[in-house]
Amino acid sequence: MLEGLLIGLQTAMSFQNLAMVIAGCLIGTFIGMLPGLGPMSIIAIMIPIAISMGDPSAALILLAGVYYGAIFGGSTSSILLNAPGVAGTVASSFDGYPMAQQGRAGKALTIAAVCSFAGGTIGAILLMIFAPMLSSVALLFHSAEYFALMVVGLSAIAAFAGTGQVAKAMIMTVFGLILATVGEGALFSLPRFTGGVMDLQSGFGFITLAMAMFALPEALFLVLKPKDAGSVEADITDLRITRVEARSIAPIIGRQSVQGFFIGVLPGAGATIASFLGYAVERNLATKEEQAEFGKGSITGLAAPETANNAACTGSFVPLLTLGIPGSGTTALLLGALVAQTSRLGHG
């Protein structure tokens, strides 16, 4: 195992591959900032470039860099504009955007960067250690287990809801599920609640809904009640985090890296569920005073989803690299790019 790790390190540390990491992360971050363009679209765009490189390692490094960059870039638009570029960064806007409104945008971006980096790095270490074992566990998950996982994910609404808000949280969850039933059902391939409209056959797009829920109200608020537009930009220079803040987010990074990674291993779960569950778990673990801060600009509330979504991205590589089974649309595209490079994934 050690020999394999050293060979991997040697490959990763070559000049060409280091350049690929930097290029991939930069491209991913810039495009990920654009609301509506997630890692899937960016990787799809990068596939022809990756294939033309002719080196599977460099291609995988470039695409992985783009993937992580896109997830991190999504958090930037979540924090600054309240317009999540990627589904996995929706939870980051709950506390990141209030922080930006309070003039702590720079701090929020630093926390997002530190937590994303730490989550991704710890996830990579876990990937090396647990990948062979986890690949067999991931395969044991069938419909019943996924259903249970989704129930756990949805019941996390209790964590978001404050005192006396549970019924409201429940009705919004039900309303979200009602919207999700529009279109062709996965089980029967029959159109449901489309009203004969062809455009509704494939249902409502997640990004469309996220934009309508987060970005549109923000734009309308600005029209209804114009604010001083320069206030956020003026404070973005303060990027430092204090020692106390660093100490408070350190245990969250530890917990959420592990939790996010294991959720990411499960095919289909991914960064979105990991970030929401991470937020819910940390809110429940927090003290009463800290809980009251959640949703109002808590650094804990920002650190948890940011760490979890990047760790989950690393976790999603486990079934891909060990079994050759993509767990999500993004990893399916990565698989496509690697197969085109004639990489042998899984057991061969």
Place this chain on the structure above:
Amino acid sequence: MALDRWIALILLGICLVYGYTAWFTMDAGLAPFMKRNPIWPSTFPKVLSILGIVACLIILSGVEKSEVKIAEIDYRRLHEYKLGQALLLLALMVAYALCLRPVGFLPSTTAFLFLGAFILGERKWVLMLSVAVIATMIVWYLVQQVLGIYMRPLPGFFGG
């Protein structure tokens, strides 16, 4: 009546219509072999409709007591805000979405940006037009030429 109850009332209406469709009309066209399955396409919607109706009734009946928070936009003082501008902007967004396909990306986006700036109070015509045209051309070039995503640039009768 508080705003949350009004919203609950609207959602109750939606849940009732949704529930009626799920319980009484959805299964009509179901193939006989599908009716032997324990789970039908309407099963999940039926459960959702009941959950939705129960949650709406809880809010409407006021069983759950919650502290009153003042939101960023206070609906009682809506008349003090720039409501007309916001509504016009929403109407413009809908019109833009409807025009995008038949009129083409370039004219509809230019018009949207120009009219959007006009609604928001800008009156420097040359600046508005130049920004609208340049921004549209840059976005179109990036999306169509760099990313390779096809967007009809001009109306169909222009060969777009």
